[in-house]
Amino acid sequence: MTDKNIIDKARLENFSDGVIAILITILVMAFEIPEDFLIKKYSIFELLEYLIPQLIPYAISFLVIAVHLFNHHILFNKMKAVDATFIWLNLLFLFTLSLIVYPTALLGQVHNQETATMLLVGAYFVKAVTFRLLHHYAIFKSGLYKTEKTKKELRNDTIISWLKGPLIEVIAFLLIFINYKLALGLIFVVTLTYIIPPKKM
Numbered sequence: 001m002t003d004k005n006i007i008d009k010a011r012l013e014n015f016s017d018g019v020i021a022i023l024i025t026i027l028v029m030a031f032e033i034p035e036d037f038l039i040k041k042y043s044i045f046e047l048l049e050y051l052i053p054q055l056i057p058y059a060i061s062f063l064v065i066a067v068h069l070f071n072h073h074i075l076f077n078k079m080k081a082v083d084a085t086f087i088w089l090n091l092l093f094l095f096t097l098s099l100i101v102y103p104t105a106l107l108g109q110v111h112n113q114e115t116a117t118m119l120l121v122g123a124y125f126v127k128a129v130t131f132r133l134l135h136h137y138a139i140f141k142s143g144l145y146k147t148e149k150t151k152k153e154l155r156n157d158t159i160i161s162w163l164k165g166p167l168i169e170v171i172a173f174l175l176i177f178i179n180y181k182l183a184l185g186l187i188f189v190v191t192l193t194y195i196i197p198p199k200k201m
Contacts, residue, residue, distance in 0.1 A: 054108030
């Protein structure tokens with residue numbers, strides 16, 4: 001790879017942070033107000049009863065996006081610079097991450113929750129695949145990734161990442177046919193495991 005193909009990473013990282021911040025903001029804006037809120041006196045319990053079905057998918061999607069923001073920063077910290085392929089893969093990842101917003105809003109409604117969960121888990125799956133493709137290119141193809149890990153450790157991490165990401169989404173999708181809440185619970189629990197960063201990067 002020649003020097004002319006290498007690009008400073010700062011601008012791309014700042015752009016990515018901005019996109020992710022917007023996505024989190026849009027998640028909040030998807031909350032709906034009761035239609036009769038201005039003409040009916042709601043108790044706090046009645047309002048919470050209306051809010052919680054929207055809050056649960058919001059919390060899960062917020063956690064998913066937050067974990068990706070964190071891991072995205074780890075990835076960029078390990079990159080000496082970026083190239084054109086990395087930029088396009090990163091843009092593809094941001095696009096798939098943005099697909100989470102719409103099904104999250106749908107799932108907050110009281111109707112068609114199984115169908116909305118299918119759409120949301122499908123969005124999670126596509127996002128998980130593109131994020132791992134970005135990682136694979138950065139680590140094994142770009143020549144711009146710096147790490148203390150050996151190639152064997154990196155390959156093992158990659159296998160675990162595919163098992164904890166796309167494979168979990170496939171299992172979650174199948175769980176929807178039993179109970180969509182089981183699918184959401186599985187994704188929530190697995191996502192929690194990403195909160196603690198690895199000791200060796």
